Amino acid sequence: MSPKGQKPPVRRSIPGLASLPRPVYGRTESLPNRALTYRHSHPWVQLSYAIAGVLEVHTEAGRFIAPPQRAIWVPAGVPHRVFSTPHTEMRSLYLDCTVTGWAADACRVLQVSPLLRELIRAFSALSVEYAEDDADGRLVQVLLDQLRGAPEVDLMLPLPHDQRLQQLCRSLQQHPERQATLAQWSARLGVSEKTLSRLFQRETGLTFRAWRQRLRLLGALQPLEQGQRVTDVALACGYDSTSAFIAAFRQQFGCTPGEFFRAG
Incomplete structure (x- = not known):
């Protein structure tokens, strides 16, 4: 549905990362207004996820929609734009390609189980440079395992x-x-x-x-x-x-x- 009568979306910044500090990197944002990021791509995988609000990712293939408890998997190198509704609470993940070799090379919407949701929340509270050889590192491995098994849902509009x-x-x-x-x-x-x-x-x-x-x-x-x-x-x-x-x-x-x- 077109956003009739709404104010233009606010431009959302893109992190200026030359590389990821760890194989999995988290980004937490509170977005009070409608927001968008302009067309861009990353050398790593992006998981766009919101615990509140609805996200849209636009690629050449189509529009991918993620209401709460769904997330959008964007492969490395895929140009995309991200839109969000007002009062969206983002918990995005950036994943190095070395830990996602099992993933299909296509944009898709994933179901977020209660366990995966809590793992993402717990990971969001970790230090950016978390220790990879202790409990934090083990949490990340479980998080990756749950992402690997997350079922795909048909919330995509082909263009x-x-x-x-x-x-x-x-x-x-x-x-x-x-x-x-x-x-x-x-x-x-x-x-x-x-x-x-x-x-x-x-x-x-x-x-x-x-x-x-x-x-x-x-x-x-x-x-x-x-x-x-x-x-x-x-x-x-x-x-x-x-x-x-x-x-x-x-x-x-x-x-x-x-x-x-x-x-x-």
Whole structure:
């Protein structure tokens, strides 16, 4: 959902690290306002995680969304931007590639278990140059082991490379409530509906209808996490009724909005 009526996000600084002081480095931030980091990359892996608030990481592949108790894994060298909602409490990790050889070389969203959450909190309290050969070092090894086993969750919106689809997707992201059909878009873009449908499937792996529904539901996570009424969020997303929104939400996430955030 587009942030209508909100102030522009505050630019968030990027640590000027030439190298990591230890194989795992933690960064703690309290962000009272909407914030973003401009497009950048690191020579190490980044785990963007928030104990409160909703994060978005944008890459060329798509938008990755992490409400509380989910985290976004960004491989080394991948250009990305990070967005956060107001009152976000960040507990980011930077990991040297020497300790993440088991990880797939792709951006993804991970489920954060209660144990992993507490390990990240405990690690955030350690000295930057923690001792690697005592209890602190053992805690880091358990943390890495839990990261290795963290399941992936489907909280990603794929983005196309075709310029015509990019125009369409930009418009939908700015106005998710609009109900223009694929036929109307094909007329606007000067291509047949069949061609546009095939392009959408080939470039995103989703049908036009499924992509738009995922856009709306992922966009709903931020206002829901901030306590907005389900009815208001549903209407802003383009749903005619609260029941239709909840049914779509359950189909996408396997639970209702209330259950989703209580589980977090």
